[in-house]
Amino acid sequence: MFAVTALLLLVSMALTLVRALRGPTMFDRILAMNMFGTATVLLISVVGFLNTARDLVDIAMIYALISFATTIAVLRFVEMDQARRSTEAES
Amino acid sequence: MSQAIDVLSWILLVTGGVASVVAGIGALRMPDLFSRMHAASILDTFAAAAVLSGLLLQAGLSIVAFKLFLVFVFLAFTTSTAAHALAKSALTYGQVPEGVDPKSIGATEEREYVEPASELADPREGPAAKV
Numbered sequence: 001m002f003a004v005t006a007l008l009l010l011v012s013m014a015l016t017l018v019r020a021l022r023g024p025t026m027f028d029r030i031l032a033m034n035m036f037g038t039a040t041v042l043l044i045s046v047v048g049f050l051n052t053a054r055d056l057v058d059i060a061m062i063y064a065l066i067s068f069a070t071t072i073a074v075l076r077f078v079e080m081d082q083a084r085r086s087t088e089a090e091s
Numbered sequence: 092m093s094q095a096i097d098v099l100s101w102i103l104l105v106t107g108g109v110a111s112v113v114a115g116i117g118a119l120r121m122p123d124l125f126s127r128m129h130a131a132s133i134l135d136t137f138a139a140a141a142v143l144s145g146l147l148l149q150a151g152l153s154i155v156a157f158k159l160f161l162v163f164v165f166l167a168f169t170t171s172t173a174a175h176a177l178a179k180s181a182l183t184y185g186q187v188p189e190g191v192d193p194k195s196i197g198a199t200e201e202r203e204y205v206e207p208a209s210e211l212a213d214p215r216e217g218p219a220a221k222v
Contacts, residue, residue, distance in 0.1 A: 001101040005142060008108025012134065015115030019127070027124055027181040034173055035118060035131045038166060039111060042142045045162065046104075049146055057158040064162060068169035075176050082184050 002050040009043045030074055037067030100148035107141030114138060124181055125188040128174055135170035139163060 013036055020032035041064045048056025110133055117130025143163045150156040 001104050005104040005108040005145075008105075008112050009142075012108075012111035012115035012138075015112070015119050019118045025124065025181075025186065027177060027186060028127065030177060031124065031127060031131055032118060034170070034177070035114065035134055038135055038139060038170060039115075041162065041166065042107070042111070042139060045146055045159065046142065049149060054150065054155045057155055057162060061158060061162050061165060064165045064169060068165075068173055071173040072176060075173075075180050079180050079183070 002046050006043060006046045006050060009039050009046065013039045013043070026078055030071060030078070033074075034067070034071050037063070037070070041067070096148050100145040103141045103145030103148065107138045107143075107145060110134070110138035110141060123189040124186050125178065128178060132170075132174065135166065135174070139166050139170075 016032045016035045016039065020029050020036065023029060041060045044060040044063060045057055048054050048060070114130050114134035117133065118127050121127045121130050140163065143159050147156050147159050150159060
């Protein structure tokens with residue numbers, strides 16, 4: 001059953017990657033990478049149980065926090081970039 | 092008894108997997124950014140809760156179960172915060188939900204959306220010196 005769940009999660013990750021590649025805006029890509037991160041966290045936990053290496057949950061925990069930090073950092077970067085552009089356009 | 096717990100956890104695991112595929116299809120086929128975020132929230136809440144509680148039943152009473160619970164708590168906090176930040180910056184920079192009057196959500200000035208950071212990715216535009 002772990003294998004089935006892992007497979008379904010992989011299918012979902014593939015669909016999210018298609019959305020990330022297609023765009024059309026930067027926000028869609030950020031959303032897709034956020035989803036990809038969540039699915040990766042779940043996949044790491046499931047694979048840990050699949051291989052009876054249950055300590056992989058630690059890595060899933062760390063990954064959840066890192067993926068959150070990544071999303072926020074990229075959003076901050078996009079906002080700063082856009083603010084700089086709009087001030088340049090005004091001046 | 093242990094068999095009942097096994098069956099319950101299998102049901103939860105497969106439900107979570109199916110929910111994640113549904114979220115992926117939704118993210119691919121929904122018409123605009125905000126409805127795609129709705130599809131993404133299925134993965135963040137329902138699929139995560141189902142998969143993690145399915146694993147929780149397999150783990151029994153142990154430190155692994157506590158860590159799984161911790162993963163769920165982290166996900167619950169971080170994904171909602173990330174969704175809020177994403178929607179806020181998307182609204183600020185010109186994305187309007189489909190079927191919504193832009194003026195009704197306070198987007199008074201019409202801003203042309205510029206794909207951010209493209210000049211960093213494309214060296215033909217010249218050096219990105221002003222960052």
